[in-house]
Amino acid sequence: MRITPLGGLGEIGRNMTVFEFEGKLLVVDCGVLFPEEHQPGIDVILPDFTSLRDRLGDIVAIVLTHGHEDHIGGVPYLLKERADIPVIGSELTLAFIDAKLKEHRIRPKTVKVAAGDTHKAGPFGLEFVAVNHSIPDGLAVAIRTGAGMVLNTGDFKMDQFPLDDRITDLRHFARLGEEGVDLFMTDSTNAEVAGFTVSERELTPAIDQVFATAPRRIIVSSFASHVHRIQQVLDAASRNGRKVAFVGRSMVRNMGIARDLGYLNIPRGLVVDFKKLESMPDDKVTLICTGSQGEPMAALARMSNGDHQIRVGEGDTVLLASSLIPGNENAIYGIINKLTDLGAKVVHKGNAKVHVSGHASAGELIYCYNIVKPRNVLPIHGESKHLHANAELAVRTGVHPDRVIIGRDGVTIDLVKGRATISGQVPAGLVYVDGQTVGRATEDTLKERRLLREGGVITVVALVDTTTTTLAEPLEYLTRGFVHDDHTFDGATAEVEKALDRAAEQRTTDIDKLEGVIANAVSRYIQRTYRREPVVIAIVVDA
Known part of the structure; x- marks a missing residue:
């Protein structure tokens, strides 16, 4: 069996893992990541579906562990690529995703399951386990194939006095451990926090x-x-x-x-x-x-x-x-x-006891490792420091260090004869949702937006005699968000004239190329002289 995390490893959010066996694929969770300050204008960030696009017909189901956005928010975008993929989840989780999909005008094929249920999805045998989290109706999922069994906790904690009286079913975990868990995928968010999470x-x-x-x-x-x-x-x-x-x-x-x-x-x-x-x-x-x-x-x-x-x-x-x-x-x-x-x-949490985490602390994770006794461990759902802390807990409970995998989004992990090893890598970049566009915004787009926010924009209007590649009139500088005075651009004009002389030597007369020459000259001058990086746009008019 091949396990490929496409999100949630090295980040808090975007949780998605693909399981492959006998040519079929099972997706567990498909969430979003919320943008940070350095990602202006982005609504949400999706997992990268590139490795699935040629194999959409092989997907037998999407299993959802619970109804938080970082686990279900990407489902509409995957179903837009193939709308009839069955979506499996608990009652509340399916109700939340149904409401979300209505906004996208998608009518999903859903399969409702509850704790203790088993379900067959292609070659994958699924068994669902009650777990406690900060949202009702959370489920862990055991995935059985001829290559072995994987237990994915989803997000969970071990609150012994939950508001809905639904505790994490440790007896069920123990039964699965007795059967033999070949790979234990465990929530890492609070692995650095000692003890047990408060009720x-x-x-x-x-x-x-x-x-x-x-x-x-x-x-x-x-x-x-x-x-x-x-x-x-x-x-x-x-x-x-x-x-x-x-x-x-x-x-x-x-x-x-x-x-x-x-x-x-x-x-x-x-x-x-x-x-x-x-x-x-x-x-x-x-x-x-x-x-x-x-x-x-x-x-x-x-x-x-x-x-x-x-x-x-x-x-x-x-x-x-x-x-x-x-x-x-x-x-x-x-x-x-x-x-x-x-x-x-x-x-807020900093000045009053008004919130507790929905994730298991170190003491709870250790408890689970001792109950399940997994052959291999893959920490999930966490930044790098969380994954490493969780891995250390697994080792302390007796899991051999060689059988604890610190993965990253996109790694492929092969489970063969009870041993899990990293076997390769697939694309797993950040896919930006920007308004109604998906995947068109790139890192270059965001860099330009950051420059606009931090340095403003300078538009250089140049009347150029393209036969001689010389300025026919003085340059005109138009700015937005860039602080300047009457002499700021004096030296920039001289740099532009030098650049145009070099362009003439190379017989460059194409207007698009001349615009690039002028923009680069002004940009270099501003960076060198004022240590600022505005976006510079040149408009060349043929004289």
Whole structure:
């Protein structure tokens, strides 16, 4: 069996792994990665499907471990390449993906499974195991083939007192371990954190304290899929006599789905339309919105910038009920500062016990290694430091170092006769979604955007006699976002004239090439003289 991670190794997000056996392919998860500050204008980042495009007909199913965006967000884009791939998942996970696919006008072929179920997908035998996470209905999946068995935990932790009383089924893990797990793929996110992850129930007093002491409105920001945390907020609001409104399309949609399926218990009359809250006293109002990761277009960021219909003001309390995803810290702290400047009190994980992770800490991972006793280990879902920390835990529990693989996106791992080894590499670059375009934005595109943001743009208009390759009139410099004075470009013109002389010697008269000559000359001059890198565009007019 060949295992090829296309995302999630070396990053938090974009989780996707392809399994191959007897010429057929099984995809486990297909998520997105959210852009960082150095990726301006990008909506989300997809796994690279290049290695699958010639083999779309060989895919027997997509298995989804749970309903978070970093595990399901890429599914619409894969189904656009072949719409009839069966999608297998739990009830809530399929409900979330169904709603998402409706926006893309895709009607998927779905197969609902539950913990303990088995299912056959081509040559792959699947068995599903209940795991606890920060979203209900999470599943680990055991994949059986003639080449051996792989156990993929998905995202999980071992909360012994979960809000929905659904614990990670360690007895099931133990049974699979007794059968023999040839490759154990384990969540690495909290592998550096000692001990055990705190129970969700331990947050209730801190959340209650926020609701009991807030003088005006409470604005809660959370992931639109964090059903457990939203339940705690709803319960606190109910106990403190506050009404609640959901703000943002994804939040309204997902909480409606969770309520309808029985995963979210909403007391009658507690949740009202946002417009009704406008006429209520501030101390009776709770708003629940998206934007806990600093996403620029999400509700919370827009509130902090003053361009949302909800105006944050003196005495409001903002509760950030999510952890910080690595790479988002600056954006989140920026929003916290803006909200504080507006007069709000911001409560977050750094100053109150209002969030716990959804991922297993080191103690839980060690526990699982000792139960499962895997022959080989592949840490997944984490940055490089997380993968290495998880690998070290596996070795400490007795797994031979040669059987612990630190992989990267795109590596191919072959499982043969109980031994897993790296065998090759397939393309696994970052695929950018930019508005309605997929994959057209490149690293060069982003570099140019960064230059525009950081250095501005200079447009050089040149009237050139192409017969002599000389300037017929003085150059005209038009700028946007580039600070300059009357003498900034004096030396640039001399550099352009020298460059045109060299072009004349080479008999270059093509206007496109002359534009490149002029742009390069001005760009080099600005970099050398002012140590700045604006985008330089030259427009040549034939005199």
